[in-house]
Amino acid sequence: MREVGEWADVGDRVRECRVAADMSQEQLASAMNLDRTMIAKIEAGTRRVDALELARLSSVLGVPLTHFLRRPPAVVSRRTELIDDPATDAARQSYRLEAALATWLDDVRQLVELQEFVPPAPEKFHGAVENVETARQAARWARQKLGLGIDPISSLMSVCEGLGQLVAVVDTPGDGASLIEGGIAVAVVSSQGDPGRRRATAAHELGHMIIGDEYSADLGVNTSRAERELVIDAFAAELLLPLESVLNGYSGNEGSLRDPLVVLAAKYRTSWSLAIRQAVAAGVLDKDARDLRRKNPTRAELMEAVGWTPQPDLQAVRVPPGYAHAVLQAWKKSRITTSRAVELMRGQIVESDLPTREEPDLEP
Numbered sequence: 001m002r003e004v005g006e007w008a009d010v011g012d013r014v015r016e017c018r019v020a021a022d023m024s025q026e027q028l029a030s031a032m033n034l035d036r037t038m039i040a041k042i043e044a045g046t047r048r049v050d051a052l053e054l055a056r057l058s059s060v061l062g063v064p065l066t067h068f069l070r071r072p073p074a075v076v077s078r079r080t081e082l083i084d085d086p087a088t089d090a091a092r093q094s095y096r097l098e099a100a101l102a103t104w105l106d107d108v109r110q111l112v113e114l115q116e117f118v119p120p121a122p123e124k125f126h127g128a129v130e131n132v133e134t135a136r137q138a139a140r141w142a143r144q145k146l147g148l149g150i151d152p153i154s155s156l157m158s159v160c161e162g163l164g165q166l167v168a169v170v171d172t173p174g175d176g177a178s179l180i181e182g183g184i185a186v187a188v189v190s191s192q193g194d195p196g197r198r199r200a201t202a203a204h205e206l207g208h209m210i211i212g213d214e215y216s217a218d219l220g221v222n223t224s225r226a227e228r229e230l231v232i233d234a235f236a237a238e239l240l241l242p243l244e245s246v247l248n249g250y251s252g253n254e255g256s257l258r259d260p261l262v263v264l265a266a267k268y269r270t271s272w273s274l275a276i277r278q279a280v281a282a283g284v285l286d287k288d289a290r291d292l293r294r295k296n297p298t299r300a301e302l303m304e305a306v307g308w309t310p311q312p313d314l315q316a317v318r319v320p321p322g323y324a325h326a327v328l329q330a331w332k333k334s335r336i337t338t339s340r341a342v343e344l345m346r347g348q349i350v351e352s353d354l355p356t357r358e359e360p361d362l363e364p
Helices: 004-020 025-032 036-044 051-061 089-113 132-145 156-162 195-211 225-240 243-250 258-268 272-281 299-305 321-332 338-344
Strands: 165-170 176-181 184-190
Touching: 004 036, 004 051, 004 089, 025 036, 025 051, 089 165, 089 176, 089 184, 089 321, 089 338, 132 195, 132 225, 156 165, 156 195, 156 321, 165 195, 176 195, 184 195, 195 225, 195 272, 225 272, 243 258, 243 272, 258 272, 258 299, 321 338
Parallel strands: 165 184
Antiparallel strands: 176 184
16 A cells, blocks of 8 residues: 555656646546546545556556656656646656656566566766767767768667667657666657657767766756757767768769758758758858758658668667567567567557467466
8 A cells, every 4th residue: 555655746746747738637637537626636645546547547648557656767868847737838748758768768677677688788978078079079989889980870779779778769749858777778759750850869869878968067067958958969960960971972062052961961861950050060051051941852852862762760660679679589488468569669560560479478
């Protein structure tokens, strides 16, 4: 039986989830077929909630049931606290991403506890990262460590896993979030952005791990949050589209400034804004680049630039390869149910994708 203080924790989670879902107490009460005063008591921690009510709350508020029963991780990159009902959309999205992140960490831990998965050790750049230039150096170090040189990254999911961060793609609004807890580094990236934005978000969250998260002293105690994010952005941009590759792309070019940039954006699968930013940093474009900023390439132009080759990343592949293998192994050994295996894969497979298994399912 949960103690009074623990019911207060459950109430806090319910209130935060309600605010994140942009619902009033009246609206939540209506969806739960309860009186508003019952919701108020639940949130105050003075009314206990049974298992069926928790399951209903989970469904209505769109978070896993376990989210109400555990304390949130202590440190999350870009963490935003929900305090009042008039929370901003950004705060609501941040909270929901953090809930998805905590669930992702729990999923990884389950496979670890089943002894089916050994998480990779998180890597960290050992040099001092104090500004944009040293952030770029950290990105070059990461590329060198994986033997990438200045080549395009085909799978950012695999790159993150190779450097010790496990990324999951989640159907939650926003961008991304990450944390390291108990030696396990995890991150989530929203599926709702365009492909370039998803890759930039994953690279950004990797930067939090490689350089040190926003609570680290590596970037200086007097550095503002905005300045720290600029440093992380510089890491992400250099990881995705190295300045050297930009200079090579423009080498010998005497014509259009736009055409080589379209090729680079397509080949390296970056957003148009990131490609322009790197071209400016490389000195091949003027700082404002106003005309180019207004001339986003069409999908046909981008596909033409890479010979109409499909370029999926962080879309169909939603979990790291090593983790996916561990899920399948646990399922083959009947250590998890079929439904749990599909759940752990986060939409990357459906039940019919699994081979026939003779052993009876176990409870998750």
